[in-house]
Amino acid sequence: METKLFLILISFIFTLQSCEAQQNLNSSSAKMTKQDVIKAINQNDTIAVVNAIQRGFDINTIDDEGRSLLLLATIEGNYEMAKLLVIQGANVNQQANNKDSAFLYSGATGQTKLVELFLANGARFDIFNRYYGTALIPACERGHIETVKLLANTKDFPIDHINRLGWTGLMEAVILGDGSLKYQQIVQILKDADANMHIPDHDGITPLQHAEQRVFKEIVAIIKS
Template sequence: MYRLLLICSVFFLNSCQAKTNHTDMNASSVDLIKAVEKNQLSVVAAELKKGANVNTSDKRQRSLLLIAAHDNNLEMAKLLVAHGADVNRQDQIKDSPFLYAGASGFTELVKLFLENGARFDVFNRYYGSALIPACERGHIEVVKLLARTKGYPIDHVNRLGWTALMEAVLLGNGTEKYVTVVQTLVDAGCNISIPDNDGITALQHARSRGYTGIASVLEQAARAKQS
């Protein structure tokens, strides 16, 4: 009887220890996520120095770096990247730090991620690049940065059948901001002839919408291509 009680006691203690260890691990991760959300740089730095996982994710699979990117927190992002954070790690909806920063117009974050392993073959939930939504939203500085980056897939076509140029025309409003976006893409050597899924080109769309500034840029590019 005494032996049975001893075995049960040992089993109970081991179970408690296992539960404690599991809880501690989760608590550490949650604390690190909260520290990033609260911009507690010193806390995050200390945890990383102790060996915390820099690619820790929350319940939505958002990495620490993606959480920092959501807040356009450049200093936190620099800290995380310095410790090896993956700039291409995607969450449940396929956002990555690089893709999100590009779509949001966070130019300094985009620069940081380009310098630290940003991949051009990782796409968002629309099978789009960082450039395409940047063009849609008129984030001129990001558009210039990405369009001028060597090897960047400027003519990538997303799931909707649209390039960055097409998206700037179809989802922009034809104002001067979008004229600049289109001019930037043209200057970077984009293919102005790629049509949408209905066979309609960006120039045709620009004309039908009365976007004279954009149409002028594309017409000039077309003439230059023919000469």
Template structure:
């Protein structure tokens, strides 16, 4: 009887081990290597055939993980091996969208040069530009706003453009003044209002953002 029980136990344990396939282990390993910023380890894994678009349990691909960790060299390596800059996680983040939102200008440039799409949006139906405007990332805004055909006046789920977000959620300081100037210089439509029809100028007046009021008032003068 004891022998029978032992055989059954071994069979159950063997079945559990079999559920973890070599592919699962390889995926887990390369995700760990990326998170540890182990450049050489990741390079070796990719050269050995690891999938450059491996995802974790939140559907975050390796490139998004590198971007989340601000690991620029890792991101460059992954892009060189064909990583998808537009692949979205469960929360709809992508490497390109997150790079814009977090002000990682070098990565924004890299992703633009490697197929970044302008019709892929985050969970707020926002572009890479809108959160960059909100958070005062001047150089990132400059890169995106000057990119040919970039949707500078895209409206997110809240009813805001990048310009509206810079005024409504910004504090009117120098960075936000510069962002407003960049957007206007690159064709942003200051007449677009929020869901209630309130324009950026009207919001600036309500918030007493003196310098931004001057900038917006002087448009087309």
């Protein structure tokens, strides 16, 4: 009898401790500030972020630079965190003070898996970066082959968009690239996706002429073929 009472008492104590721990967790989560949530994003703490969202924290909250939680997760390269935020309704097109959005940034940094996620969740093609460029143009400049391939072959993507410098993705691959294999592949991808090979810059110089000036023989051959 005494043993039975003892076990009941122990069970009761554990139950009280469990309830107290849960109350502390709830209280802590309820008090999470914007900075707490941003810290959780940067540390890839999905549990803390889920708790904050469940308690009504605004999914599209921004930091002092206008960067959304989703953009911060994208900057950190945290795919699972970004996916969580997107599922919860984060805006993939929300722009920071410098015009970056999660979609534009993922393209510029060659995070193809994130680009694919954002394309499937409302990425817009009429929102541009601070150079009035698309997600494709900096991907071409930086040699992100898989990202270029994905975007260039996405239906209705503006493959021939011209930024305020007067350059298309093709032009940036030629002018800002080094003519190496990855840039040759990018030019070929753009050509195969029916990009216009002849759009000139503000000075009237075509991609072919720029490639010839830089003695990028392989790229010249691709453009001419």
